[in-house]
Amino acid sequence: MDEISPEILQQVIKKRASNTHKGDYGRVLLIGGSENYGGAIIMATEGAINCGAGLVAVATHSLNAAALHARNPEAMYIDWRDHGLSKLIKQMDVIVCGPGLGTSPFAQKILKMLGQTITPEQTLVLDASALDLLALDNTLLPSTAVRIILTPHQMEWQRLSQIQIPYQSASANAAALAKLFPDHNAILVLKSNHTQIYDPDGQVSVNPGGNPGMAMGGMGDTLAGIIGGLVAQFGSDLATVQAAVYLHSLAGDLLAQTDYTVRPTKVSALLPKLMKKYGGY
Ligand SMILES: NC(=O)C1=CN([C@@H]2O[C@H](COP(=O)(O)OP(=O)(O)OC[C@H]3O[C@@H](n4cnc5c(N)ncnc54)[C@H](O)[C@@H]3O)[C@@H](O)[C@H]2O)[C@@H](O)CC1
Numbered sequence: 001m002d003e004i005s006p007e008i009l010q011q012v013i014k015k016r017a018s019n020t021h022k023g024d025y026g027r028v029l030l031i032g033g034s035e036n037y038g039g040a041i042i043m044a045t046e047g048a049i050n051c052g053a054g055l056v057a058v059a060t061h062s063l064n065a066a067a068l069h070a071r072n073p074e075a076m077y078i079d080w081r082d083h084g085l086s087k088l089i090k091q092m093d094v095i096v097c098g099p100g101l102g103t104s105p106f107a108q109k110i111l112k113m114l115g116q117t118i119t120p121e122q123t124l125v126l127d128a129s130a131l132d133l134l135a136l137d138n139t140l141l142p143s144t145a146v147r148i149i150l151t152p153h154q155m156e157w158q159r160l161s162q163i164q165i166p167y168q169s170a171s172a173n174a175a176a177l178a179k180l181f182p183d184h185n186a187i188l189v190l191k192s193n194h195t196q197i198y199d200p201d202g203q204v205s206v207n208p209g210g211n212p213g214m215a216m217g218g219m220g221d222t223l224a225g226i227i228g229g230l231v232a233q234f235g236s237d238l239a240t241v242q243a244a245v246y247l248h249s250l251a252g253d254l255l256a257q258t259d260y261t262v263r264p265t266k267v268s269a270l271l272p273k274l275m276k277k278y279g280g281y
């Protein structure tokens with residue numbers, strides 16, 4: 001299995017040209033954050049903003065609006081019950097769905113509407129509760145062929161693939177990915193202490209970074225936002241996803257040099273400097 005190498009950052013992250021504007025760096029919509037899980041969508045939002053998405057919008061429970069704006073005034077907000085949500089979805093390049101979404105009937109309704117609204121030019125990042133909803137009902141998948149990036153941890157992948165954690169071998173995972181998402185050009189980011197990335201052709205790579213200080217709620221939500229933010233800027237190919245996973249763990253490893261625990265929000269805070277230092281120019 002190939003290891004993701006540090007050069008991936010230089011390869012993917014491009015120097016910005018002077019004559020550009022926010023419209024050149026992609027639009028990301030994040031959907032999630034129920035009454036109890038507002039932090040999850042805020043942490044995902046912070047990941048997307050700090051890695052440079054041109055425009056970031058958030059569809060969440062109205063209870064989360066004040067906290068979202070207090071923490072990230074760069075983000076636009078829409079109440080996830082607003083009928084304008086489907087129109088907003090159509091205007092986006094990348095949709096990240098799932099952090100803190102929950103698995104209520106309303107959450108299921110949102111995922112269904114998203115699947116019926118999204119178009120082939122867009123990229124869909126599915127994380128957390130969105131994956132659990134899919135495990136319960138795979139008719140919630142988009143009806144058209146869109147690029148999907150899935151970011152389950154091992155337990156979410158167990159629910160989705162029906163492969164018990166001890167049996168999640170590379171060959172079994174690749175076969176399950178092809179079977180579950182035949183029409184979606186799907187990339188699987190299987191998160192663990194050694195996160196693996198599967199592309200639709202069966203190629204597998206492993207991330208060498210990360211550390212147990214990162215084992216804290218919100219760390220995966222942050223990664224989902226980073227993937228969304230980088231895909232919005234640099235495209236949805238495998239290399240961009242590898243760069244996002246590498247960047248997230250690099251930040252975590254730098255923090256762990258001095259800190260016993262690594263807060264997800266601190267990972268996000270480091271992103272702009274790391275992108276400047278290790279990105280291409
Ligand atoms: N601050 C917040 O609002 C947070 C909200 N969260 C949301 O809570 C909902 C439930 O997600 P959870 O992931 O907590 O719950 P899950 O029940 O899906 O999975 C968590 C459990 O899976 C098991 N597990 C096995 N292998 C694992 C691995 N490699 N990595 C992680 N867990 C592994 C562990 O026993 C762990 O307790 C999601 O919508 C999620 O986005 C979480 O992201 C945590 C933070």
Ligand SMILES: Nc1ncnc2c1ncn2[C@@H]1O[C@H](COP(=O)(O)OP(=O)(O)O)[C@@H](O)[C@H]1O
Binds near residue numbers: 195210213218220221
């Ligand atoms: N021991 C560890 N070593 C390396 N990375 C870890 C470790 N524990 C957690 N992580 C990373 O933290 C993230 C956890 O994701 P997830 O379980 O979805 O968190 P949450 O849903 O709480 O945001 C993943 O990117 C995972 O690779």
Ligand SMILES: [Mg+2]
Binds near residue numbers: 127128153220
């Ligand atoms: Mg998670």
